[in-house]
Amino acid sequence: MVTIGDVARAAGVSRSTASYALSGKRAISAEVRQRVNDAVLRLGYTPNAGARALATSQTMVIGLLAQFLEDEFAPAMLEYMLGVSDTARELGYDTLLVTDSDGAKALRRITDSRMVDGLVLLNVAQDDVRLPVLRAAPQPGALVGLPGDCSGLDVFDLDFEEAGRMMVDHMHRLGHRELILVSQPEHVVQRGGAYVWRLQDAALQQARLRGVTLHAVYGESRQPAVGRSMNALLDAYPSATGLLLNNEAAAAALPTVLHDRGLTVPHDLSVIGRYSDEFARVFSLPYSSIESAPDRLGRMAVRQLVRRIESEAGRAEPYVVRFVAPELVDRQSTAAPRT
């Protein structure tokens, strides 16, 4: 293994001089700098990450805590992960992926041992057990997902309230007066998936405001149960003319269900979902949807995190809670209700 000592010797200077020549933190004559750089190339020198971390107490690694929970839709999580990883790399950081089922314990391990300079938490719940650990850690943290208590942390999430209102308003404008909203399974809500009722409550309120009937139900999380329950739902509310989906599994199952019932979209039924464009492509879903922008959220979280890591001023800045405004991607799956 080639060390900075080897480089220094090859260049005929001291270790400290070699270090300064490479970091540029002190003035070094052009000639010496050249000799050092030559030696680096000739010997193929790369600084040892552990040694550098020890000396600078900076690892240039951020921790990514992803949790794959029962009833959660795993492929959706991947998009957040890639957003985080790619953005981190652009900013010079590597990503330590943590998928332990016991997130709090894993988080403590990572932070206490100083393996990372900062943390991004995905899939944050209303009362997330990881948050106390994160607040107590010396490293800054950024969340994707809105918890009940945001203090001491930067938080990024889709504006689910606005998403709920948009769905209802869009349908109302087209003339719909009776809608069904399929949310994630109740299990997810009980576990603290706050985004579910954030969207649902806002949708219900907006429906009242507009004089629209809204049947809000919890869906299932996987086949074949989700298909059956969608069928039951359409049977239960035969006069509903619009379907709102805040449930990936339900969206994925819908094409088959509608086909079986001989219904076409938007002629017989108008549909709006809430998922990413990438998701729509992969699952070939032909429904208009509120873009959930996982890549953007991951990117925003990392950007803010790195700002906080790198500037001593950043540490003191007030914490932000930032909502991404929902956008409706029109895939022609809504129209005026059949008279």
Next chain:
Amino acid sequence: MVTIGDVARAAGVSRSTASYALSGKRAISAEVRQRVNDAVLRLGYTPNAGARALATSQTMVIGLLAQFLEDEFAPAMLEYMLGVSDTARELGYDTLLVTDSDGAKALRRITDSRMVDGLVLLNVAQDDVRLPVLRAAPQPGALVGLPGDCSGLDVFDLDFEEAGRMMVDHMHRLGHRELILVSQPEHVVQRGGAYVWRLQDAALQQARLRGVTLHAVYGESRQPAVGRSMNALLDAYPSATGLLLNNEAAAAALPTVLHDRGLTVPHDLSVIGRYSDEFARVFSLPYSSIESAPDRLGRMAVRQLVRRIESEAGRAEPYVVRFVAPELVDRQSTAAPRT
């Protein structure tokens, strides 16, 4: 930050004694060991990962190189990643996730800086540019996916040849005499996705052997192209009675296509895919399939990698190339052809 020096002082011993008490690498009196352990708990001591890495030249981190290529099915990759990450954690290692588009460069960065003790490469191509870098690295590496040259590396993959033969034989036994095989897009093959032609060639050969007509075609990678091409295919070979799918996007698109054509499985058409059980669940695919076992492959790769990392003997052991035997998961989507 609390260091081992703080622990030693609190326990009234030297730093080295504290270290030995914790590692157990030398005999320490029960009483001193107790005092040290108490101090650790009281102060909340956790070893600094960077310092330990520097001293032991072991980071307890493995690198996971995943590449998300155009036309590749991202959700499938996630299963491999989780298999690797979870297994690594069980064995005491953390996972550094690398998703750089320039895999070779990223690999060099990770290995040269000694950030990881070993590497797992996913999605390995026939002539993968990352392999020369990996072979030159001081850390051992394990591959998921079979390259042209396996020297100096441990390799794990599904036995795609056997998978191709199984598909054909299964259909042949049921009485089918004309089949269609839909592979990944040609683009994937040209990029070095060897598994595509490994399965295809074996299937073609077995078909010849059994006297079965096999139409082998490259599919598309995404909607709506893949749906259209599947339709065109069924038009082109109207007398084919069985469909073999080595293409996730095609499998995901098939239910809608068949529904539109009014075909039911297995009455009008027999279908076998090649994807994981998890994939089948998420996409609610009702077709029998060759289980591609991504979690198992990830697990095997990490196990072997850690063995090589941890035993000096392991380093010298002969390298292995291990194929997972394909298993057919019966989902009742095949039957005798309609007469």
Next chain:
DNA sequence: GACAATCGTCGAACCGGTTCGCAGATCTGA
């Protein structure tokens, strides 16, 4: 009872970087 082996602990060196203080050489201006 003398001597060797074993046990338990300590001090010091080392891993490979970074950074602070210092000093010799060169430059500046009065």
Next chain:
DNA sequence: TCAGATCTGCGAACCGGTTCGACGATTGTC
């Protein structure tokens, strides 16, 4: 011409662990 400022480079200390060699105290053996 000389004091003071500037420019370059060096040596040493430090980051927080691990590990080797040494040494006094205890135990075992003949």
